[in-house]
Amino acid sequence: MRITRIVEKTAGIKSNIRNAVIDFSKITLSLVAVETDVIVDGKPVIGYGYTSNGRYAVGEVLRERIMPRLMEADPDSLLDADGYIDPHLLHDCLMKNEKVGGHGDRAHAVAAVDIAIWDAICKAREVPFYREVARRHNGGKALSLVNAYPGGGYYTEKGNAGLRDEMKGYLDQGYKLCKMKIGGASVAEDIERIEVAQAIVGEGNLAVDANAGLNRERVMAYAEALEPYKLAWFEEPCDSLDFELQTDLADRYPHPIATGENCFSRQDAKNLLRFGGLRPDRDVVQWDPSMAYGPTEFIRIVELSRPLGWKPESCSPHGGLLLGLGLAAGLELGGTENYPLVFQPYGGFSDDAVVENGMVAPCEAPGMGWETRSKLYNEVLKPLLD
């Protein structure tokens, strides 16, 4: 298996939503396509990947550093015993001449390539991504249904009425657990929003996400105000690097805390789990494979988490993509996010995915299953190599 071509392109997400911290109208992402010399159904296998919709495009890192290393490598040096590209050898190749630490933009660039190569490997083997992950890393066991929740409840001009309608819509679509944003208003206003949403979804089925936008005083004020609502989790109360504040919060807030999406390497993840004050018996870790060096690193993080007391069920990939769904199914994780309304056409499961009782089946198409999302595939991914 050889890579015969690789291209990257920057795209905008043109979203008018905001959370506690970010205005998404200027956010961009990087798309990657790789063509291989493997022929399936008479055509060369092509793999696709893209970075998160939550950060920025990394075109220069891809063009100047990551992609040339892949194309300059001896193709045979990247292969496993079966003749397919080995994701670990790939990772080392992409990271050649990169220093330790500073896991920022380059982690997204490597992720996009890693995702595209996994997509290509699975297509070459003619298996769905989740099956390949399960075979390699989970003794062949996989979930037939995965807990899925919509990441929504952003601040919009429609206010609380819009929030109510949005939550109703999620239930109509088959979701049980729903997530909404907090931290972009006063505590009192957010509590009102929480009551509006919880009245629809029911106690225990609402998670809230502060997007790390709260300072110490606000974190503690929210913790006190949120406690009676017994939320499914309180996501990113603060910067997950603020181990001190997070530990203090965990000492006072009895219900689950969730974090991890802004932690981009196994080294950082290990330190977060060891020193971040999180509680393996209740908290949720949400690594984002499209920001943190791709599924290869994600799997390593899940594996290093076990000896630290973290079961796979405590992990739920951030970012509502087929990628997260596949990892959740293949590693038997606790769940995965989805973006039914936002970040289109990048976020979301297959066009024909059915959510029932808050659960969804993994995609059975070969590879990541990008082709099962027609707008994403036809308008964004396929044109990359046309």
Place this chain on the structure above:
Amino acid sequence: MRITRIVEKTAGIKSNIRNAVIDFSKITLSLVAVETDVIVDGKPVIGYGYTSNGRYAVGEVLRERIMPRLMEADPDSLLDADGYIDPHLLHDCLMKNEKVGGHGDRAHAVAAVDIAIWDAICKAREVPFYREVARRHNGGKALSLVNAYPGGGYYTEKGNAGLRDEMKGYLDQGYKLCKMKIGGASVAEDIERIEVAQAIVGEGNLAVDANAGLNRERVMAYAEALEPYKLAWFEEPCDSLDFELQTDLADRYPHPIATGENCFSRQDAKNLLRFGGLRPDRDVVQWDPSMAYGPTEFIRIVELSRPLGWKPESCSPHGGLLLGLGLAAGLELGGTENYPLVFQPYGGFSDDAVVENGMVAPCEAPGMGWETRSKLYNEVLKPLLD
């Protein structure tokens, strides 16, 4: 004070040296110049900055994210009470719409702009950088002489004879403490190199730098082999994010360890100091202001280090630049690096700087003093806005 123009440019360093991990021939860096509306000596004040020679250029991050935020900001919103740009307000402006965590490439981009603005502020005030730092952050106290050591001893084709000549050359130039690379050879070969160098510089005057290129087994083998030489410090024995290995090393290796150059934010620095196993009574922290959001963040890190038990004397900026010399003088730090032979024309002090008994005076030119390095100024920086 207003920024009237800002430009960035990528440059290569075309260096054929290597350390344990990195081949420098492909390394690039980003240059930044800002023009202001402040007139001194009949000309607009111009500030310059550049990223580290140890990572890669960040042109896209500068062009697409950091620079537009500066130019789109209300100029008055960035000013302090004296009418100059306030570095903290500047930092917040440059980081608008950036998420928490992931302190990688963008930390270098912000650093280049922050350095250029500090250069401009000091030129507008007609004071040397170190004096301005001392006035703002050190009660006006500054060092008149700073400990300086050459970062050298790379692996070259000249072998041990070349290393011996290089160390002799440093002593002839007035240096006492000298640093050399290790980890790019076997332990036995490196011990031979250390003996060659130490025979020239004398016990206590040699530091070694492994550039985080050693795995656990090699770290421990080096620790045992290095111990009898009573080195000034053992720099970057491992990835500074590997708190576990670093702690184990600190438990076994009695002499100073140095690290910090690959830690790019105050959040990361705090965690390293709290959980990285380092010992404030002997170890050395080496934050790099040209990689880690610039002097503004560097000063914050030095300030947050104090309550954690770290005195300013334990800190020595990484990267051999006038920038590090100015910070060391203005904050009364333990020393600073210099690059007499490598990374030219970017590394190094003023052309007329005199090192005596291992010490050098800070640069008295207004701003960073880039103009006192003729090749750097005339061939690289000045043309940016010509």
